[in-house]
Amino acid sequence: MIETVQLFITCIIDTLYPETGEAVVRVLHKAGVEVSFPPGQTCCGQPAFNAGLRQQARKMAIQTIRAFETYPGPVVVPSGSCASMIRHSYSELFAGDPIWLPRAVALAERTYEFSEYLVDVLGITDLEARFDGGITYHSSCHLLRGLGVDRQPRALLAAVRKAEFVELPETGDCCGFGGVFSIEHPEISAAMLDRKIANLEASGASIVVACDAGCVTNINGGLHRKHKPQRAVHIAEILDKP
Amino acid sequence: MANIFRSRIRSSLADKNLQSALDANAERRIRVRKEAFATFSNPQALRERAHAVRADVVEHLGYYLEQFITHVQENGMVVHHAVDADQAIKLVQAIALQHGAKLIAKSKTMVSEEIGLNHALEKGGLEVIETDLGEYIVQLRGEPPSHIITPAVHLRRQDVGRLFQEKLGLPYTEDISIMTNAARRTLRQVFLNADIGISGVNFGVAETGTVCVVTNEGNGRMVTTVPPVHIALMGIERLVPTMDDLSLMLTLLPRSATGQKLSVYTSLLNSPRRSGDPDGPQERHIILVDNGRRDVQTSGLSEILYCIRCGACLNACPVFREIGGHAYVNLSGKISPYPGPIGSVVSPALFGQLEYGHLARASSLCGACREACPIDIDLPKLLLRVRTGIQSGQAGSNSKPNAPRALSIGLKIFSLAASSPWRFVIAQRLAGLFGSLATIFSKKDPWLRLPDFSGWGYSKDFPRPAARTFRERYRKHDQPVARPTEQTSLPGMAQAVRSADKGTARDQAPKGIVGFASELKALGGNFISCEPDKVSQCILEILRTRKINQLMAWEASFLPAGLIEQLTAAGILICHPTTETIETTCQVRAGLTGASGGIADTGSLLLLGGPGRPLTASLLPELHIALLWEKDVFENLSQILQREDVKQAPAAVLITGPSRTADIEMALTIGVHGPGELQVICIKNG
Numbered sequence: 001m002i003e004t005v006q007l008f009i010t011c012i013i014d015t016l017y018p019e020t021g022e023a024v025v026r027v028l029h030k031a032g033v034e035v036s037f038p039p040g041q042t043c044c045g046q047p048a049f050n051a052g053l054r055q056q057a058r059k060m061a062i063q064t065i066r067a068f069e070t071y072p073g074p075v076v077v078p079s080g081s082c083a084s085m086i087r088h089s090y091s092e093l094f095a096g097d098p099i100w101l102p103r104a105v106a107l108a109e110r111t112y113e114f115s116e117y118l119v120d121v122l123g124i125t126d127l128e129a130r131f132d133g134g135i136t137y138h139s140s141c142h143l144l145r146g147l148g149v150d151r152q153p154r155a156l157l158a159a160v161r162k163a164e165f166v167e168l169p170e171t172g173d174c175c176g177f178g179g180v181f182s183i184e185h186p187e188i189s190a191a192m193l194d195r196k197i198a199n200l201e202a203s204g205a206s207i208v209v210a211c212d213a214g215c216v217t218n219i220n221g222g223l224h225r226k227h228k229p230q231r232a233v234h235i236a237e238i239l240d241k242p
Numbered sequence: 243m244a245n246i247f248r249s250r251i252r253s254s255l256a257d258k259n260l261q262s263a264l265d266a267n268a269e270r271r272i273r274v275r276k277e278a279f280a281t282f283s284n285p286q287a288l289r290e291r292a293h294a295v296r297a298d299v300v301e302h303l304g305y306y307l308e309q310f311i312t313h314v315q316e317n318g319m320v321v322h323h324a325v326d327a328d329q330a331i332k333l334v335q336a337i338a339l340q341h342g343a344k345l346i347a348k349s350k351t352m353v354s355e356e357i358g359l360n361h362a363l364e365k366g367g368l369e370v371i372e373t374d375l376g377e378y379i380v381q382l383r384g385e386p387p388s389h390i391i392t393p394a395v396h397l398r399r400q401d402v403g404r405l406f407q408e409k410l411g412l413p414y415t416e417d418i419s420i421m422t423n424a425a426r427r428t429l430r431q432v433f434l435n436a437d438i439g440i441s442g443v444n445f446g447v448a449e450t451g452t453v454c455v456v457t458n459e460g461n462g463r464m465v466t467t468v469p470p471v472h473i474a475l476m477g478i479e480r481l482v483p484t485m486d487d488l489s490l491m492l493t494l495l496p497r498s499a500t501g502q503k504l505s506v507y508t509s510l511l512n513s514p515r516r517s518g519d520p521d522g523p524q525e526r527h528i529i530l531v532d533n534g535r536r537d538v539q540t541s542g543l544s545e546i547l548y549c550i551r552c553g554a555c556l557n558a559c560p561v562f563r564e565i566g567g568h569a570y571v572n573l574s575g576k577i578s579p580y581p582g583p584i585g586s587v588v589s590p591a592l593f594g595q596l597e598y599g600h601l602a603r604a605s606s607l608c609g610a611c612r613e614a615c616p617i618d619i620d621l622p623k624l625l626l627r628v629r630t631g632i633q634s635g636q637a638g639s640n641s642k643p644n645a646p647r648a649l650s651i652g653l654k655i656f657s658l659a660a661s662s663p664w665r666f667v668i669a670q671r672l673a674g675l676f677g678s679l680a681t682i683f684s685k686k687d688p689w690l691r692l693p694d695f696s697g698w699g700y701s702k703d704f705p706r707p708a709a710r711t712f713r714e715r716y717r718k719h720d721q722p723v724a725r726p727t728e729q730t731s732l733p734g735m736a737q738a739v740r741s742a743d744k745g746t747a748r749d750q751a752p753k754g755i756v757g758f759a760s761e762l763k764a765l766g767g768n769f770i771s772c773e774p775d776k777v778s779q780c781i782l783e784i785l786r787t788r789k790i791n792q793l794m795a796w797e798a799s800f801l802p803a804g805l806i807e808q809l810t811a812a813g814i815l816i817c818h819p820t821t822e823t824i825e826t827t828c829q830v831r832a833g834l835t836g837a838s839g840g841i842a843d844t845g846s847l848l849l850l851g852g853p854g855r856p857l858t859a860s861l862l863p864e865l866h867i868a869l870l871w872e873k874d875v876f877e878n879l880s881q882i883l884q885r886e887d888v889k890q891a892p893a894a895v896l897i898t899g900p901s902r903t904a905d906i907e908m909a910l911t912i913g914v915h916g917p918g919e920l921q922v923i924c925i926k927n928g
Contacts, residue, residue: 018715052631054630187700221698
């Protein structure tokens, strides 16, 4: 039986990068699963949660739980931080809540980050993708340290035809995004991003791949401002290339 | 407002010297910590065990405190309770007054920074000298430490050179060993003349009443051994239940702080000087400082009390790396005693959300702090809780988030939109419309340049929102496959399997004497294997090449039979130092001691104090010769700490290599307050 996954596209990809979202869908199809898009989804609540606004975060989290709980099967999220929010932070957000905590936990238990789902659940690493050029990989914070996902995206990239993979120095260092942090502390965020960009330049790669649209937005925003030729792309866009 | 914080951030970022010092700190400290942890077979298991130990202590704080206090008093030390900073200061002042004290020698204590002790004592006319090299430097500069482990991490050697020129009259130099030597000479007199020694406490052991103080330079040993009165300042949460737990903490603390397997000197203090003891203070006082800790214990921030102050989270934090410790200021501009991730939780918790809460917002929540924490404290979780406005001593539900107003308003609007799909779609359409308009005005540039005040626009451009969102495009060609069903729960996801083994060290053959020797050599100590009948020759050889003819030594009954006589016959002048003769004996260049044990795993020696065994013989001279019987070499720290005599001695010390510091530009300098040369003569089993 063909499995159907419930796609939680995330508010950033939905609003800013519909093409990335489409690449995610195509890659999932390529991996042999059906994709369903529960229409009630909005945002997981992470921005408000990170800002300390628990009440608002709860509203969005409840919306997310409601949007997915009537749709069975794995929930796939193409963003490490949103997946980590659901898997780890929902239990903090609903701690002691007899109604919502079990429902949040039920969602958390079937939620997977995109690359994690492909590699760990489906057991697929080779998506017969092709990319001509040098690529490197940025280990996003919540993906790496929150979910412990690192070998999965690396395995997927290792299988990409023609791609010349180089390691990004200090790949696990934060790019300076941190959601509301980048707005509240633009100076520190900028300094952290400068470091990331310097490391990217040192790697020699023209493309840095990440599994989180937040990091992609942050890194590209800095690269564009500085008129740098390199670009950050979401992993789905690489895996999608035939 | 937090504007002072912002201006500190900006000035830190613009300070090139500071930036290079912070970069060097992060790079080196992260590397050595990782290397040190690589010697464990399962570091995660150790962290989990340490977490459980500390959680148990904090949860049952009253119980362990009572146990600790009972044993401390049985051991003859005096216990005082300070509810707050003011009381703690008054207690120290009262002890100082009682003894007519004028000069106080201090080794590093973060609690003293927390309560502002130096300033208060100086106002009362006392002279207070910090004796940790880094702490001494920042005291001379009149500033607080910028790091809880390496107080002068923000300075370069040129800064210290100029400082010593100005304050100590030392000709300007950039040679770190010359500067270190100058500090050694000045501070040596301070140790000898001090009326009181004040130290912090790394751990208190509840089951024995032992106080553990860890230093590298030897200043911790000096202030707890030489002055007639010792006062230990201790946060009430700094307890471990058993010696075995202490062993675990000592395994983790130095590795996390400096990448060492053990710090050079681990002092285990059980009692003041007893009758018959050659040295040690007449009185030992322990001031148990609460200063808000009990309130934190019952709040949602209690996990922060698990902290063992290793400083690993500071070194790992990308924000600390950019701004340094002095940038972490409260609303009034006062520097937080505890900087970095730990400080951004501890300071709001102990000193108030209102004054310090904004510090927790200066984090990208990247999790590097938690990853580095040897106790596996969930720092991002706690930072997030501080952001909700949580206060100690107050139920969480009353808290008011400390987000800036504009951000709160923005997020409230966003959450209103995002808590209903149709409102969300309308918001997306508006954003898309804005994006399309922006495209027209920006000549199809897909990037928006937002103003600086937006925060984002400060250094980055923003992608314009798509004219048609993913969901719109998706619906066009791909209808949802979803079929609403009953709520189901699938089997749990693949979680990282956590090994249950203890993970202390890699499975390997016993290291034994060979391991001990190689560890000791790696530390800069020298290992000499010796036949039982050749010991005196061996010692004489060492002394002769250094043109030394005087020895301060343990008494004959604690050394191999006939040894003292043989040395005397060879023309060596032997003295047995006591506190009373310290002024003269401290001129002697070499010390001879036995050792009650060795640790193969770390190259450490165990020395017990007590009658006939002066601790100063292994502390004051520049050369320390220790005699270790081969049969007394144990495999690991845990075995040594289980020994009954460690608990019975008035004071014991683990010595791991020669005295050292890396407080100036992290350059390793050997021989600060303790001996710069360590010769271990290992006597073969006869």
